[in-house]
Amino acid sequence: MRPFTYERATDAASAVKAVSDNPNARFLAGGTNLLDLMKLEIEHPTHLVDVGRLPLAAIEETADGGLRIGAMATNSLVAADPRVRARYPVLAQAIIHGGSPQLRNKATVGGNLMQRTRCAYFYDTTKPCNKRQPGAGCSALEGLNRNAAILGASEHCIATNPSDMSVALTALGAGVEAMTATGAVRALTVADLHLAPGDTPHIETALSAGELITAVTLPPAPTGGQVYRKARDRASYAGGLAMVAVAGGQIALGGVAYKPWRALKAEAALAAGQTPAAAAEAELADARDSGRNAFKIALTTRLTVAAIAQAQGGKS
Amino acid sequence: MSSIADWATPNPVTENRSGLIGKAVDRYEGPLKVTGTAPYAYEVEAPSPPVQGAIVTSAIARGRVAAIDTAEAEASPGVLLVWTHKTIPAQGARGARINPRSQRPSSPVMDSDEVRYFGETVAFVVADTLENARAAAALIKVTYDELWAVVDFPASLGLAENPPGEEDVRIGDFETAFAAAPVTLDETYTSPIQNHVQMEPCATTAWWDGDKVTVHTSIQMVKGGQHALAETLMIPSDDVHLLTRYIGGGFGGKGQSYDDLSLAALAARELKRPVKVAYTRQQMMLGTIHRPATIQRVRLGATPDGRLTAFALDGYTHCARDALFTEHFANFARSLYAAPNRLTGHKLVKMDLPGAGPMRAPGEASGMLSLEVAMDELAEKLGLDPIQLRLINEPERDPETGKPFSIRQLARCMNEGAQHFGWDRRNPKPGQVRDGRWWVGMGMAAAIRADYLLPAKAGARITADGTITLLQGMTDIGTGTYTILAQITAETLGVPLSQVRVEIGDSNLPPAPGSGGQFGASTAGSAALDAGMKLRVALAHLAVGDPNSPLYGASPDLVTFDDGKIRFGNQSEDLSTLVARAAPEGVYAEGSISPPADRRDVSLHTYGAHFAEVGVDMDTGEVRMRRMYGVFAAGRILNAKTAKSQITGGMIWGVGTALTETNSVDPRYGSLINQDVGGYLVPVHADIVDLDAVFLDEVDDKANPMGIKGVGELGISGAGAAIANAIYNACGVRLRDYPMTPDKVLAGLIAAGL
Ligand SMILES: Cc1cc2nc3c(=O)[nH]c(=O)nc-3n(C[C@H](O)[C@H](O)[C@H](O)COP(=O)(O)OP(=O)(O)OC[C@H]3O[C@@H](n4cnc5c(N)ncnc54)[C@H](O)[C@@H]3O)c2cc1C
Ligand code: SF4
Secondary structure, three states: OOOOEEEEOOOHHHHHHHHHOOOOEEEEOOOOOHHHHHHOOOOOOOEEEEOOOOOOOOEEEOOOOOEEEEOOOEHHHHHHOHHHHHHOHHHHHHHHOOOOHHHHHHOEHHHHHHOOOOOOOOOOOOOOOOOOOOOOOOOOOOOOOOOOOOOOOEOOEOOOOOOOHHHHHHHOOOEEEEEOOOOOEEEEEHHHOEOOOOOOOOOOEOOOOOOEEEEEEEOOOOOOOEEEEEEEOOOOOOOEEEEEEEEOOEEEEEOOOOOOEEOHHHHHHHHOOOOHHHHHHHHHOOOOOOOOOOHHHHHHHHHHHHHHHHHOOOOO | OOOHHHHHOOOHHHHOOOOOOEOOOOOOOHHHHHOOOOOOHHHOOOOOOOEEEEEEEOOOOOEEEEEEEOHHHHOOOOEEEEEEOOOOOOOOOOOOOOOOOOOOOOOOOOOOOEEOOOOOEEEEEEEOOHHHHHHHHOOOEEEEEEOOOOOOOHHHHHHOEOOOOOOOEEEOOHHHHHHHOOEEEEEEEEEOEEOOOOOOOOEEEEEEEOOEEEEEEOOOOHHHHHHHHHHHHOOOHHHEEEEOOOOOOOOOOOOOOOHHHHHHHHHHHHHOOOEEEEOOHHHHHHHOOEEOOEEEEEEEEEOOOOOEEEEEEEEEEEEEOOEOOOOOOOHHHHHOOOOOEEEEEEEEEEEOOOOEOOOOOOOHHHHHHHHHHHHHHHHHHHOOOHHHHHHHOOOOOOOOOOOOEOOOOHHHHHHHHHHHHOHHHOOOOOOOOEEOOEEEEEEEEEEEEEOOOOOEEEEEEEOOOOOEEEEOEOOOOOOOHHHHHHHHHHHHHOOOHHHEEEEOOEOOOOEOOOOOOOOHHHHHHHHHHHHHHHHHHHHHHHHHOOOOOOOOOOOHHHOEEEOOEEEEOOEEEEHHHHHHHHOOOOEEEEEEEOOOHHHHHOEOEEEEEEEEEEEEEOOOOOEEEEEEEEEEEOEEOOEHHHHHHHHHHHHHHHHHHHHOOOEOEEOOOOEEOOOOOOOOOOOOHHHOOOEEEEEOOOOOOOOOOOOEOOOOOOOOOOHHHHHHHHHHHHHOOOOOEOOOOHHHHHHHHHHOOO
16 A cells, blocks of 8 residues: 545535545545555555545435435445335345445445446456556456456456446436536436446546545336345355346346446336346347356346346245 | 373373363453454564564566566665565575474575565565555566466376375275276366465564564464474574464464564564564465365266275375475275275376465365265265265275274264254255245265374473463464363363463473364373373372371372362362462473374274255355254364364355355466455355254274364365255256356256256
8 A cells, every 4th residue: 555645525525626636636435445455556546535424424305206315325324224125125135235234334325336346357466457557458358257247348348347236226227416526516327327448448437537426316216026136156245246136127237247237128128028038138138258257148147037027026 | 101092091081070071161262352352473562663564475476586676665665674585684495404303494585586486475575664564565566587387287187296105095906896886986076276264364573682583473383383483594493482372263274384474583683673574365365375176086886785896086186396285185085985996096286386285174175075975976876865875885994904993983973963954854856845946955975084193292380379370382273272271271180260371372382283183182182181190290299298288198199189179088278278388489290192103003083974955046056055064973072162163163164165165276377366355255154054063972082091082174074065965956956066156056057957
């Protein structure tokens, strides 16, 4: 870890200013991702702006009947909120499927959306990685890539986004509110937050430098069952091999791409009256493997079928 | 000591008059550990403020350091010292022993520009704080001349050779019998590289006082560490005081010392102040030893009624090019099942990887993964229950040596386990039991683990307040050694536990071999018993020779000890009274154990049977434990609580072995891919739902004077195979490649049209 300076932000606008003005500054929220990356010499910020204690942790009703969740709300707080549990059970379940209680107590909604990949080569600075060092090459392409992406990857990066929470948010059609350098708040969607790797896998989100996520907005819950399923190597505290969130007729996949993957083709197939199997196959028709992750295509297909069937009222 | 027959004579431990032996006594050092006040090696308070080291490791598997640029690191804030192979002080030559009696040779660090594995130390920084040391370490730039390296085990089997001094072991004529057998099985099983992932990394705090160095380090073998450091520093071992009071897990991985020890001592000498050095988690994964991968072939030939006529277990494993080690996966099988024609052996590939070495139950833990699945497969071919097949092949005597068993209760373990577990509810046809989206299945496996006894010494001292202190250069790696030594000492001297102290983990104390090979309790405990007996004799003589003692003039042989008192007939006095009056400076006695030659004339093992019930997710192939139960026969149990936590801990490692634990070498770089506990998955609480174990009542009076045996490694032996068999019974997918992760199970389900 390199030496850095630290300040605790007193309000959102000055936090945004502090980070936009300094290309080597970063927001620090729960720190569960950023501090690890700093200790491992993957990120080298020289200045941290701690936004974790900004008064942006409230969960409030919105006029349209949805919820607005402050970006600093911890994962534990969101998963335990009675309104979330009653109306958006898929979100509560997804969060509980992530990390450990200790991590969820620290991790924030904003930080979770912005967490970086768990690609083993990204974490090992002795190996080439385009995301860490643009142009260096991608070690995962021909490497031990068991957990690499099967959708939306490029020949420059096949990393996946590991978040559970954002898979449910994507299925729910959640929005993101972000404060830009001018102090204005703009709206985008969780589904559009992350950028395809293309030939710039180091550019990961649509946020500009210093832009601060202030809230996530949930539209009214869609009608229909909600289900979250995660396949993983052990019963708890493990990143997903594949995740599926179903909220009524809306579906998102996790662990399969650089972002939580809204399964629009599957949704369309279902809306057209096709079976869950046909819907899953429609979505995964474009899936491509890189070798050791080939099983994820079948795994994701089967998990999607099961989750849809469960949400439609079948037994689990 | 002349003969194992002497051990039939009763002693205070076997008589167990106050009932302390076997009792579920709480851990002696438990309060210190749970309150965070047990000083581990890195937390020990040094005599003056310490400075901190950070290690830089190689980024290639084999070659030479072409250049190292340390300029930036040297100019970095707080840096006190930067060493490379060019600047590190002189050390003993690799493998050299100035003192021929040293248990371990010199183990120099950065002794040349050569890189022998990915993760080897290539530079070292000391700074005022850990943060400054690590920041500076990250600024060191190393360039290499890389050489081709042997790092891909399955691709390198052509390089395999016999382990030094070993040949295949043949009994009868395996090939002919196998060819003639009416029912045969020939399958290959593979197990991956595993890491120990001890919670506490390797760590050392060192300081010097004149020519003498004191090191607090985390190591399983006190003398081994002391001697290795003395040879490395080229000083007499008496000038090295090594302490290892509390150890946050070893599992075999800390049977040797690592560079933290040498670097802390060298830097403390150079800087004339205490130095702390710890490995990072990544360095633990990359640069310490691991359990090597294996490729094992099992061939079984049987008669239609299930008698084995031909038996073979052989295959491949690997080790580092110049740190020879063999994972003896076939050895256990030489004592397990009867079969007239037998073949066992190992082939070793020397590779450019970090050292392969012992990890919990080296040999058995890997080997039982193959044979105990093969037996399940053979039972199915024969239409026999897996327990029945094993019972049919129970040998009368050790099947290879013909030696009598000291005691063998394997059949009882299997039968009692089956009854308790509800084995009769197992449907032998796989894929028949459903619970929601889960297929449910049961599996079992036998367990066997060799039992050892090594030479050791111990001291026992009583002071004027009546406190008895057991002193031994032994270690407690979290297993309960402190506690059982206290129990043995208390029972031997007839005093309450509260009157006993235990001091271990110190090279100044009477030596014991340390923790490993599940020989710790037997070895250290037998020496402790002897020390206690010697102290009894000294106290008896003290009392009968003291005119002020009520025991004055009695025969010392007839004196007894109980309730904190020394007694003859109806005369008694408190030990504290006696010592305070007659020997106010205290009384000290030393005892020892050395295994008699005829201990080798019996076949000595611990045994058990594992039962597992798993669920297999029909959609994903995820395997989840539902129940696990084990019955074990491991001699007399010294402490019901610590023994059970050892044996269930072993079973939990079996769960990890079966389901999650693996590390892989990326052959392009020669480095292990999983470098933290987020990537190398050991079981978590949610994986262990309902897991229990019992010990049979047993005394093995051929094992040692106490009739106990080791329990530390038995629990993992066979455990993973029981789970593999349960997976098959649940869903009909027979996997032979550990660990059995969802991708492999799913491939099997798809292949079966499920
Ligand atoms: C061992 C381990 C296991 C894990 N397992 C899982 C899992 O199974 N599933 C899962 O979903 N997650 C998992 N995680 C990831 C965890 O959920 C994330 O680390 C956490 O959500 C990040 O939140 P944080 O508040 O700690 O972010 P920080 O570490 O503080 O920040 C992360 C990044 O986001 C930026 N950032 C933070 N807040 C904002 C904001 N409001 N606006 C803009 N940028 C911001 C920071 O600058 C930084 O770049 C795991 C983490 C660990 C360490
Ligand atoms: S997949 Fe992406 S993150 Fe992983 S090594 Fe390749 S470029 Fe780096």
